Amino acid sequence: MLTASLMQHLYITEEDIQRRLKIVGFGDEDRKRVLALSDLIVRQAEDYTKSFFAHLASLDEASGFINNPAAVQTAWQLKREHLVSMVQGTYGPSYVEERLRLGQLYAEAKLDPRVFLGAYHHLMRTIRFRIMEDYRLDPVEGFAHFVSLEKIAFFDLSLIIDTIAYERERLIHDQHHAILLLSTPVLRVRKHLLILPLIGVIDPERAKRFTETLLEAVRLYRAKVVVVDLTGVAGMDVAVTNHLAQTMLAARLIGATTILTGMSPSVAETINTVGIDTTLLKTALDLEAGIEEAERMIGGRAA
Template identity: 45%
Template sequence: MGEPRHSSTTLALMQELALTEEEIARRKAFLEFHDEDVQRLQELGGLAQQYADEVIEDFYRHLLAFDESRRFFTDPAVLARVKAAQRDYFLRLTRGVYDGAYVEDRLRIGVAHERINLPVALYVGAYGFYLRAVLRRVQEAYQHRPAEVLPLFVSLLKVVFLDMGLAIETYLAQRERTIRLQQEAIRELSTPVLPLRERLLLLPLIGAIDAQRAQQLTAQLLHSIRAYRAKVVVMDITGVPAVDSAVANHFIQTVQAARLMGATVIVSGLSPEVAHTLVRIGVDLGMVHTVGTLQDGIEAAERLLGYTVQKLEPPMLVPHPEEGQ
């Protein structure tokens, strides 16, 4: 079914989170998760087998008692399937093997939870219920050896924290990926290169400019210069909220690169605030042709290209669309 897709997402995730064998070992060391913990958990394994079904039933009874968790299990078929998966998850906690495959399995669960938008608070809360249910049963089973209960429980806590760390990172990684994709989309949307006249391009910049966007912008502009055989480019920065020395340096680089390809760049839309800021922080845009407004920029570009725009006298009447018929 969906299995191959799962495993490829989790594999990618393992790489993204850099979960190598060493990293897994580091995490265990940080949790002070040692061989004796593995032994204790294995010891719990038998008990877990015995109580698994009971704990799972309790667990889902608890989940179904609350509106916010019940809505994830409206379909009985889904409920049956997740119960089986949950049983497997539960038993794996005390199987005594906590290697790369174990981590991958835990990530897979995290991905599944993230995909259905299960809130992190519910995930953590459900884990708390688990721990309470198990603790109760361990106490019953170790009635005659009460001194062993605490070490057992502490070992269980360690593996549970390992799990929770992985699951929460899965959530974060998925969110970060979404944010990254959206940023890319915004970036592409916001940098059109428009041919305005023959051999004249307009590049209206909107929004903040960081190093990555500046680089992409310059590359895009240079390719457009070649594609349109542009001689002059008007780069309008009216829509750029802040111009600091880093952004100004990007402009200078763009201007220089365009010049190497035989094109002149005019930077337009330097508002009074931007002009003051640049002077105050001591940025020298001396080698860049700058003008105040887009209109000035286009007029300067037309002069460079030898265009003249003439106003008809008397002005042509602009017909209303309906009257024009």
């Protein structure tokens, strides 16, 4: 996902950027102190970058990332650019996009956020040591300069961690969606005849997906009969049962008859309890009987 699009998904606007800076307490005096550190940070940016990745390399939990040369090479370049841009005093959308790119890279490489935070802390500790060494004649002023830089570091962290969390949630959502697709397969037996086997628990979300899949398949394959096999479904609650009945009615409205097969006593009891008009339902004892009935309705034999 492009960082500009990611900014939209994370609701990061100019106003949000300013709010984040305000949250970490970054002001005009901090900006002046950070700019004063520019030469020190830029001059040693490569050393700081090396320190960051050396710490990661020392952790077994980061081995998956470290053993990915392409990811490390890109991350190394971005981290170095990150350090340089930290002390330029400008923290607008372009700066934020750089942070989001790093977050996306860490997420794609499956770098554990805890490991990243540990390496980031190590990096800032190294920078603090160098700053205090440079300001050894005025340690109070040196510490003030570091604190100002640290505020930007926390600003950056909020962006990178938000990105890692978002990408992880997006991955989980995509995987869940893929599972839903796999859990509602459509089998085209022959022209005008489809089979949809259902297995396991049918919750409201899966019931909705079932409706979408069935109606899309009817339109796509111009099906006249759809056999829905419930052999693998132990039971359904009232809401899902009603949803199933409405789906069958919707299929009929676009030209397809639905036959329910393999219905368990529990499912049959629920249908009876709900009060669905059974004259609108076509059922068969098992899948084989359902296909035979479908063949008779279509008026032909399977090729």
